[in-house]
Amino acid sequence: MALSFQYDFNFKKDKTNKFVTVILGFLIYCMSITFMSGVFTYGLTDNWDRSLKGQLTIEFPAHSEGVNSNLTEKQLDQVFHLLQETNGVLKVRRLKDADILKILGPWLDNTAVPDDFPFPVLFDVELDRKVKVDLLDLTSKLSKVSQGVRIHNHANWYAPIEKISKGLFGFSVLLSVLILITVCSTVIYIVKKTLSNHKDVVKILQLIGARDKYIATQFKKYYFSVSLKGTWISLILSMMTIFGITRLIEAPWINLDNIRYLGISFCVPILVIMVVMITSQSTVLYFLKNEDWLE
Amino acid sequence: MSKNVPIISMEKVMVHYGNGIPVLKNVSLRLNKESFYFLTGASGAGKSTLIRLLYMGMKPASGTLKIFGENVSELSSDEICNFRQRIGVVFQDYNLLDYLTVLENVALPLKVRGETQRAREHQAKELLDWVGLGNCFKAYPEQLSGGQKQRVAIARAVITRPDIILADEPTGNVDEEIADKLMKLFYGMHKMGTCVIVATHCRQFIDKFNFSELAIENNRVFWKNNRNGG
Numbered sequence: 001m002a003l004s005f006q007y008d009f010n011f012k013k014d015k016t017n018k019f020v021t022v023i024l025g026f027l028i029y030c031m032s033i034t035f036m037s038g039v040f041t042y043g044l045t046d047n048w049d050r051s052l053k054g055q056l057t058i059e060f061p062a063h064s065e066g067v068n069s070n071l072t073e074k075q076l077d078q079v080f081h082l083l084q085e086t087n088g089v090l091k092v093r094r095l096k097d098a099d100i101l102k103i104l105g106p107w108l109d110n111t112a113v114p115d116d117f118p119f120p121v122l123f124d125v126e127l128d129r130k131v132k133v134d135l136l137d138l139t140s141k142l143s144k145v146s147q148g149v150r151i152h153n154h155a156n157w158y159a160p161i162e163k164i165s166k167g168l169f170g171f172s173v174l175l176s177v178l179i180l181i182t183v184c185s186t187v188i189y190i191v192k193k194t195l196s197n198h199k200d201v202v203k204i205l206q207l208i209g210a211r212d213k214y215i216a217t218q219f220k221k222y223y224f225s226v227s228l229k230g231t232w233i234s235l236i237l238s239m240m241t242i243f244g245i246t247r248l249i250e251a252p253w254i255n256l257d258n259i260r261y262l263g264i265s266f267c268v269p270i271l272v273i274m275v276v277m278i279t280s281q282s283t284v285l286y287f288l289k290n291e292d293w294l295e
Numbered sequence: 296m297s298k299n300v301p302i303i304s305m306e307k308v309m310v311h312y313g314n315g316i317p318v319l320k321n322v323s324l325r326l327n328k329e330s331f332y333f334l335t336g337a338s339g340a341g342k343s344t345l346i347r348l349l350y351m352g353m354k355p356a357s358g359t360l361k362i363f364g365e366n367v368s369e370l371s372s373d374e375i376c377n378f379r380q381r382i383g384v385v386f387q388d389y390n391l392l393d394y395l396t397v398l399e400n401v402a403l404p405l406k407v408r409g410e411t412q413r414a415r416e417h418q419a420k421e422l423l424d425w426v427g428l429g430n431c432f433k434a435y436p437e438q439l440s441g442g443q444k445q446r447v448a449i450a451r452a453v454i455t456r457p458d459i460i461l462a463d464e465p466t467g468n469v470d471e472e473i474a475d476k477l478m479k480l481f482y483g484m485h486k487m488g489t490c491v492i493v494a495t496h497c498r499q500f501i502d503k504f505n506f507s508e509l510a511i512e513n514n515r516v517f518w519k520n521n522r523n524g525g
Binding site: 006008010013200201204205206207208209210211212214289 | 378379380392455
């Protein structure tokens, strides 16, 4: 007969330990979702950051009389020349009327645009992020070419959104840390209770010369298996959530975001399992050191 | 090695519990290697306390207790663990783990020491054969009689081949015939070179085996007869 590996403690008899699996599973799920939300927010900010920061739109408004363009070819050349000469400007592109129509689309709805629609002249300017462009000076120079020029700096309206977005990301990190603290507190409470329930076994083990580390390792291994079971619960819930949201927003099943979220669903439990193992072992060592069990 | 080398020595040892009332006063004695001692006294006299003191379950309030030549009060927790691995303890109420099989219970001290599964299994089976429970490997303690449980407890206590065996009323829960068998097991261990200390109030065995007798009365420990020169 083989003496297969088994715990010296009869952990199965503890009813509280059955709930720990569910509680840990739920906490891992909450942490995964919180972390995913954080990553989603961060990703959104990052996308905006990449696409909007360093972008300028220069507008020469149309004449009120209904002339399409208020700039002559010569003025257009001057504007191009002036912009390209400006330190920090990487790319200049004049928007065609069709492009402007596309931008105005949401406001115009399906209304037909009359032939004499007064289109402004718009320039899309890409800036080097590392160089600070003096927009006042640029406005002043462009005004000399044509009065009424306006420079729309996207960073101006993006800045508060970036702040909110970064705040949300920070909040999700804070929530994750709070969940981790809850995991630690739960494990400490349960381990203390379990240790107390098995006081007799602790005594017997100490009597036959078991070191505190041996006893703590038994707990560590057990709570590893408990959190591993909890991980399954969390993984199932996470996958259901990811695919539920994917279906809701009608995105393709396999996309980069989903792969990223699945990665988080696997990585967060690994972190939690490690925290549970370290916490359970440290808790046992602490209580064994600070209480005289054979008394 | 000489039998007259002290394995346990006490110098003016005083023991008391939380209430401050002394259980043992001014105990000074020497217990030798490879010897057999009976520890006698009325119920509540302090036999279990003395046994507990010897397996380092408590420390003396004052005085010096030396085990294996080392002052117990100065030992680190790791050293205490090492010492406990050299001491086998048998209790009246067996202290077996009821969710482990007989084989697993007996092998437990070896598991604690980090022995391989094969070695644990081999030695546990050998010992269970020795105590006459060769056919009970797979049984659980609750399936055994009192005498069988006590034999399992003895097998567990001696599996590490300890230098000292402490038995606290080992025959208290078994009938006379089984008690006789158990005493023969302790005698066998003594013959193999282990220092055996049996706390009992059973006069019959004390008279039959005729070993040194250490008595506790009025919180004091004294020799009723000492055949080992301790």
